[in-house]
Amino acid sequence: MEIIEGIKVPTYMESSFADLESKVINRGKCCLCGACIAFCPRIEVVDDVPQLVDYDALCGMCYTHCPRSFLDISAIEEGLFGETRTDELIGVNNGIFAARGNDPTLKKSVQDGGAVTALIKYTLDKGVLDAVVATGLSDDAPWKPVPVVLTDSSDVIKVAGSKYSLSPTIVGVKEAIDEGFEKIGVVGLPCNIQALRNIQVSKEPYQIGIEKVKLMIGLFCMENFRYDDLMTRFVKKVLKVNLEDVVKFEMREGSFWVTTGDTTYSVLIKELDKYAAEGCRYCRDFTAELSDISIGSVGSDHGWSTVIRRSEAGTRIFEDAIIDGYLEVANIAGTDLIKGLSRYKKEKAK
Structure with missing residues (x-):
């Protein structure tokens, strides 16, 4: 562990995908930014979750780059x-x-x-x-x-x-x-x-x-x-709107707006909290x-x-x-x- 201006910064070889998994992914902190996936060929997205698909090289890059691990x-x-x-x-x-x-x-x-x-x-x-x-x-x-x-x-x-x-x-x-x-x-x-x-x-x-x-x-x-939560669970099942018919989504004036070719639907943004x-x-x-x-x-x-x-x-x-x-x-x-x-x-x- 290195100290930079009073901040404890993990150095490479001191962390691994196991750290990313236990401290970020399993705790629900992952934002799916893609940093770990982009720069490590051993990590892929499976059902919107980064997963290790090959051996762990223990380089620590995935955990150190993650904005949910630390951010100075x-x-x-x-x-x-x-x-x-x-x-x-x-x-x-x-x-x-x-x-x-x-x-x-x-x-x-x-x-x-x-x-x-x-x-x-x-x-x-x-x-x-x-x-x-x-x-x-x-x-x-x-x-x-x-x-x-x-x-x-x-x-x-x-x-x-x-x-x-x-x-x-x-x-x-x-x-x-x-x-x-x-x-x-x-x-x-x-x-x-x-x-x-x-x-x-x-x-x-x-x-x-x-x-x-x-x-x-x-x-x-x-x-x-997450795509399935908003588009499948809410837009398709709650609003009863076919995604193929949607021409625009908007969030404005405190509401979530869904526009199709002939109809506009809106709900208060706070109604979407459970889908976030x-x-x-x-x-x-x-x-x-x-x-x-x-x-x-x-x-x-x-x-x-x-x-x-x-x-x-x-x-x-x-x-x-x-x-x-x-x-x-x-x-x-x-x-x-x-x-x-x-x-x-x-x-x-x-």
Whole structure:
């Protein structure tokens, strides 16, 4: 065990998959971020749970990278932002805005203001990034989320809109690294961002290419769901809606909205609490506090996205996308609702 700035950090060869299994998976803390699966060929997902399918090499990488094993937030913030937070509820930031994308061909497909889609399109069009990892949909099951590696801005429609089920996003990052991309962007949930930051600050004995990840766009997230729990147990059995008929899912105004070709269904979000993934109950991060730029719907009018600028890289890309006409921005009325939900999530996780 190594001591870094007063934090006990497990070193490699001191932990194994058995530690990950006993201290994270079996305790219901796993968020299915994909960090263990992506960088270890001996681990696979079986029924949405990481499982060892070969001998354990005892390298300790899976446990050390896991955002549920340990997370030195202060060290990450100091390295990423050059400072630690003074705002405990929102984290390090240098401005909060309302924004929306300007591409009229995407407006029917995007979520809220489409700021995430606009930023992906901008970075690929301008060569700021040569690949972006985001969440698309599987061809094998309706509304089943899967990691997607985008290299052409014309394909952003494939990842437009929110998907409300867990997906091992970091697997897509590993795929982009293996394909040789040098400037990789990632769109992920707070847990995905935490995992990537954990990998960045860990004393990694292997060259896995994490330095090629140049931008992390984090999404606001109160909680997420395992696919079968939300889609089968709730949407199909409770709402009696065929997944093949759904054209859009949304969470807004305190409700979960399901839109089919001719009908819209809604239930209060609190009605979904019993379907939430158990690992989400341990998460204290609502606004993806360790990302370069955070985006969500809370705090802005309908049809707009809330954008929190954090790092220098995130701020620069956001400002350039505005200058080049990919985004338009407006002021937001206040941050009380954002802070209220952040406080609620932090207190609930205790």
